Amino acid sequence: MASTRIRIGMVGGGPGAGIAKAHRMGMRLDNRYDLVAGAFSRSLKKSHQGAAELKIDPARVYEDYAQMAEKESTREEGIEAVVIVTPNDSHYPVASAFLEAGIHVICDKPMTGDLDEAERLHALAEARGLVFALTHNYSAYAMVREAAHLVREGALGELRIAMVEHASGWACAKVEDDASNKQAAWRLDPAQSGTTSLISDLGTHAHQLLRFVSGQEVTEVSAELSTCVPGRRVFDDAQIQVRLENGARGSLWVSMAATGHEHGLRFRLFGDKASLEWCQMDPHYLTLKYPDGRRETRVQGHDSQSDDQARLTRIGLGHPEGFIESFANLYSDIADVIERYRDTSQAACQARPLPNSRDGLLGVRFVKAVDASHNTQGQWVTIAL
Ligand SMILES: NC(=O)c1ccc[n+]([C@@H]2O[C@H](COP(=O)([O-])OP(=O)(O)OC[C@H]3O[C@@H](n4cnc5c(N)ncnc54)[C@H](O)[C@@H]3O)[C@@H](O)[C@H]2O)c1
CATH class of the missing domain: 3.40.50.720 (NAD(P)-binding Rossmann-like Domain)
Structure with a gap:
């Protein structure tokens, strides 16, 4: 068979x-x-x-x-x-x-x-x-799905401030001088990847994660790009202010020169009722903080959390899951959609929250808006939705 x-x-x-x-x-x-x-x-x-x-x-x-x-x-x-x-x-x-x-x-x-x-x-x-799926795997971590669920449920109240960091230290030294570094060769070559390759590479992850968890589009950006490592031909650090469609303000720090940071991906969202924080290096935990000083840590694998969190938790409480599982979660969601397509010949992408070609297009528009803002001394640039 x-x-x-x-x-x-x-x-x-x-x-x-x-x-x-x-x-x-x-x-x-x-x-x-x-x-x-x-x-x-x-x-x-x-x-x-x-x-x-x-x-x-x-x-x-x-x-x-x-x-x-x-x-x-x-x-x-x-x-x-x-x-x-x-x-x-x-x-x-x-x-x-x-x-x-x-x-x-x-x-x-x-x-x-x-x-x-x-x-x-x-x-x-x-x-x-x-089916067109873009592998923004971070939005397939179980506790990132939980965060998105809590925001949709109103746990934070009205979102006011969003801070996202994808500030890695992978290129805090001149890694492009090492001819055997295959990954650096194309990323740090402006002729192949442009001077804003950092924003394409890490910035698009931060942008997608912010949109996925907050449920808000990024409508405007004001950016300053810089090059920390002497002799480098592309930007390696970006400070990006953002405005969201509900009026919230925020900031994305995107870097490959954040010395000592391994991967450096985290987000913090602040509403009028509570704030929420997740860090990719410690992905099982989601911290909520309240105005009266209470702190609540949600732990992956515990009962009474969202269906999506439970569905994407593989073994259970106390058994660490991470990067590979996020890809597996995404591939499993994609398989659900492709299997449905086999039966109905329609790519019902909405059946699972797959990053799709619209997310991809908005990601590239974000990169171009950041570049345009930097080139006009940080003027606010609108992103077409
Ligand atoms: N989702 C994530 O977390 C994540 C992480 C790293 C990289 N990426 C993305 O994955 C892609 C690859 O990145 P990488 O770091 O693995 O790059 P890499 O340089 O390590 O690997 C690229 C591979 O593609 C091959 N290749 C190049 N051109 C080809 C062609 N025309 N036909 C067939 N093979 C070709 C190369 O020989 C090499 O095997 C990039 O788009 C990058 O942005 C995503």
């Missing part, structure tokens, strides 16, 4: 690649995907090396993504979905090729490097009615 697992292919993620490992672990955890095809590298030899490690049939290793989209869309039992884990500047051509071929797309963030490409990709995804 044929497997009912979702047949999936991968573009990027060859030997030495970064985030593809988390995608593969995430998709394996609930056993709902079979990774059966790939164009894992621009080099066919390396692509075959990667495929051999993953026990993938060499006949389904392709010279490039275009050949893969064409062959897989016409073969019996071809892939139903593709995951794109290449550098940002290739997301548009790769994603478009698979959508045009009728294949669902799971694309890592940012959706594209270029705004015009983001607009066109969003339009294509909508026109095709296929």
Whole structure:
């Protein structure tokens, strides 16, 4: 009997690649995907090396993504979905090729490097009615879902202030001078990723997380970008003021030069009744603070929290879960939507809170607004919704 697992292919993620490992672990955890095809590298030899490690049939290793989209869309039992884990500047051509071929797309963030490409990709995804999921995995942590639930329930009252930090120290030294650092090579090259690659890379996560948890759109930004590491050719620190659609104010600190910070992702939201805080390095706990001095710590795995928190808690109280599980949670939600598509031929993305092509487009508009504000000495720039 044929497997009912979702047949999936991968573009990027060859030997030495970064985030593809988390995608593969995430998709394996609930056993709902079979990774059966790939164009894992621009080099066919390396692509075959990667495929051999993953026990993938060499006949389904392709010279490039275009050949893969064409062959897989016409073969019996071809892939139903593709995951794109290449550098940002290739997301548009790769994603478009698979959508045009009728294949669902799971694309890592940012959706594209270029705004015009983001607009066109969003339009294509909508026109095709296929699943387009962007892997903003942080909004798939169980306690981030709990935070979003509490905000929707009114636990904070009227949201007044939102502070988000994605201030990492991964590039507080001149890592781009090390030729073997594959991840630094494209991120810190302005010719490939632009001078605002920091905002595309980490800023889009902070922006999506703020929108997801608060339920508010970011309508305006005022930004100052700077370069802390001498000789670096891209910005490595950003101080961004934001205005939200309900009138709340806030700030995003996005950095790759935050010395000593490992990943540095956290948010704090302040309403008129309470405030709420979550930190990605300690993801099981959500702290609420009240005006009368009371503090309440919600712990992942406890009863009487939201359905989503319970659904996404895998083992239970006291058994730490984190980054890999967030990918697994996201892949499981995507599988729910793709399986529904098999039955109804409609990508009912609203069935699960998947970051989609609209989120991707708003993320790229945010990057461009930050750049425009910086270039006008921090003037407020409106983000079209
Ligand atoms: N969701 C997250 O938390 C998260 C974390 C890290 C990176 N990312 C995103 O994932 C993507 C990849 O980042 P990374 O750090 O893993 O990069 P990387 O440089 O480590 O890996 C990129 C891989 O893509 C391959 N590649 C490049 N162009 C290709 C092409 N045209 N066809 C096939 N393969 C090609 C490279 O050989 C390499 O194997 C980026 O868009 C990045 O923003 C997301």
